[in-house]
Amino acid sequence: MGEAIVITSGKGGVGKTTTSANLGTALAILGKRVCLVDTDIGLRNLDVVMGLENRIIYDLVDVVEGRCKMHQALVKDKRFDDLLYLMPAAQTSDKTAVAPEQIKNMVQELKQEFDYVIIDCPAGIEQGYKNAVSGADKAIVVTTPEISAVRDADRIIGLLEQEENVESPRLVVNRIRNHLMKNGDTMDIDEIVQHLSIDLLGIVADDDEVIKASNHGEPIAMDPKNRASIAYRNIARRILGESVPLQVLEEQNKGMMAKIKSFFGVRS
Amino acid sequence: MKTKKQQYVTIKGTKNGLTLHLDDACSFDELLDGLQNMLSIEQYTDGKGQKISVHVKLGNRFLYKEQEEQLTELIASKKDLFVHSIDSEVITKKEAQQIREEAEIISVSKIVRSGQVLQVKGDLLLIGDVNPGGTVRAGGNIFVLGSLKGIAHAGFNGNNQAVIAASEMLPTQLRINHVLNRSPDHIQKGNEMECAYLDTDGNMVIERLQHLAHLRPDLTRLEGGM
Numbered sequence: 001m002g003e004a005i006v007i008t009s010g011k012g013g014v015g016k017t018t019t020s021a022n023l024g025t026a027l028a029i030l031g032k033r034v035c036l037v038d039t040d041i042g043l044r045n046l047d048v049v050m051g052l053e054n055r056i057i058y059d060l061v062d063v064v065e066g067r068c069k070m071h072q073a074l075v076k077d078k079r080f081d082d083l084l085y086l087m088p089a090a091q092t093s094d095k096t097a098v099a100p101e102q103i104k105n106m107v108q109e110l111k112q113e114f115d116y117v118i119i120d121c122p123a124g125i126e127q128g129y130k131n132a133v134s135g136a137d138k139a140i141v142v143t144t145p146e147i148s149a150v151r152d153a154d155r156i157i158g159l160l161e162q163e164e165n166v167e168s169p170r171l172v173v174n175r176i177r178n179h180l181m182k183n184g185d186t187m188d189i190d191e192i193v194q195h196l197s198i199d200l201l202g203i204v205a206d207d208d209e210v211i212k213a214s215n216h217g218e219p220i221a222m223d224p225k226n227r228a229s230i231a232y233r234n235i236a237r238r239i240l241g242e243s244v245p246l247q248v249l250e251e252q253n254k255g256m257m258a259k260i261k262s263f264f265g266v267r268s
Numbered sequence: 269m270k271t272k273k274q275q276y277v278t279i280k281g282t283k284n285g286l287t288l289h290l291d292d293a294c295s296f297d298e299l300l301d302g303l304q305n306m307l308s309i310e311q312y313t314d315g316k317g318q319k320i321s322v323h324v325k326l327g328n329r330f331l332y333k334e335q336e337e338q339l340t341e342l343i344a345s346k347k348d349l350f351v352h353s354i355d356s357e358v359i360t361k362k363e364a365q366q367i368r369e370e371a372e373i374i375s376v377s378k379i380v381r382s383g384q385v386l387q388v389k390g391d392l393l394l395i396g397d398v399n400p401g402g403t404v405r406a407g408g409n410i411f412v413l414g415s416l417k418g419i420a421h422a423g424f425n426g427n428n429q430a431v432i433a434a435s436e437m438l439p440t441q442l443r444i445n446h447v448l449n450r451s452p453d454h455i456q457k458g459n460e461m462e463c464a465y466l467d468t469d470g471n472m473v474i475e476r477l478q479h480l481a482h483l484r485p486d487l488t489r490l491e492g493g494m
Contacts, residue, residue, distance in 0.1 A: 131473075151400060154382040154401065155383045155401065158383055195399065197379055
């Protein structure tokens with residue numbers, strides 16, 4: 001019996017879908033059987049980020065309403081041999097098309113077959129959020145170092161703490177821009193963790209490659225060298241229970257000139 | 269013209285006016301009759317045409333609101349008297365409960381997060397933080413062992429004496445009774461061990477925690493709530 005992890009944030013645009021896609025991919029790379037569930041009905045994205053859009057035949061709403069069997073709707077990711085599947089959201093309905101109880105039953109069924117069920121939650125705290133959280137055992141809250149995102153994360157953590165079946169959530173700080181953080185223009189990691197007072201699961205630097213990769217339908221976690229990819233893989237290893245030290249955020253592979261500049265305290 | 273009836277009412281004159289001790293064993297109607305008789309016999313006046321204040325002591329009698337009004341009316345119908353206070357030795361369970369709740373210090377250990385409201389009737393001792401967007405409200409005082417970054421509303425039932433104290437005072441808003449104060453637009457570094465209270469003019473003042481000992485000596489309550 002696997003476990004279901006909901007990826008949520010409250011605020012939109014902080015990288016829930018990207019995190020879901022990459023954690024799913026990283027867990028599959030580590031040899032786990034993973035099912036990604038997109039609960040953002042009406043505004044589905046996870047399939048696009050995974051590059052699986054054109055393979056969708058049935059969707060989550062079809063399963064819930066009994067128009068097809070569950071395995072008919074699951075989209076297999078060919079890059080991973082039978083390890084990674086996607087349960088796509090419907091694009092034509094909206095969030096009210098399903099009830100929390102129905103999602104819960106579906107997730108329960110998926111947990112029999114997979115090691116990890118990663119549930120991508122829509123933004124907001126309404127019906128869509130309630131649907132996504134209903135079947136989860138664990139929760140990961142994604143935030144960015146922006147104050148607005150941290151506020152919403154705080155709200156979501158408060159709501160998650162009221163859910164009886166969900167363990168206390170863990171935090172991923174996404175899209176960290178090192179120079180802003182170093183200058184004190186955004187909250188730093190310690191401040192965020194202290195403020196939200198939940199366990200830190202990982203930090204991910206802001207990287208253009210992440211966006212490029214998403215646009216190509218290939219999660220960045222496939223790239224073994226990229227630092228965001230390594231960050232996601234580290235998070236996946238921590239989910240499996242390994243203890244992995246946090247990534248150092250310093251810019252890597254600096255040129256000679258940049259090194260001299262930084263030696264004299266000039267920002268490159 | 270004195271009757272042989274039992275005396276239900278005892279009148280004592282004091283410096284502050286009259287004190288009426290009312291019997292608590294007879295029926296209310298008997299009591300009213302007795303009072304009526306008693307007050308019609310003698311003229312109570314201080315000779316200068318000023319009204320005399322009357323303190324009514326009910327003993328172990330409980331009066332409903334209507335009965336209290338009846339009593340007040342009766343006394344006020346004598347033209348030189350007015351009721352200053354009505355005291356009873358007994359209160360209803362509900363009132364007792366309320367007094368207890370208002371005097372209690374409720375201790376809560378949690379983080380009040382954005383969107384959450386924590387409300388108590390008495391004093392609140394919060395062991396944890398109040399995050400921005402979170403609200404704590406108390407009928408009495410609020411003490412936060414942690415950082416107060418959200419909204420704190422003390423004395424919301426109309427208690428001007430209530431105070432707010434926090435280990436780290438960085439609130440978005442402070443309210444005491446109906447007085448509201450917001451934080452300066454540019455957040456400074458955490459102000460440690462501070463309290464907020466209303467001064468005699470009703471302005472909110474932020475001070476070091478240690479000043480409370482002089483400002484609100486009532487906060488020392490070694491014998492439990494009452």
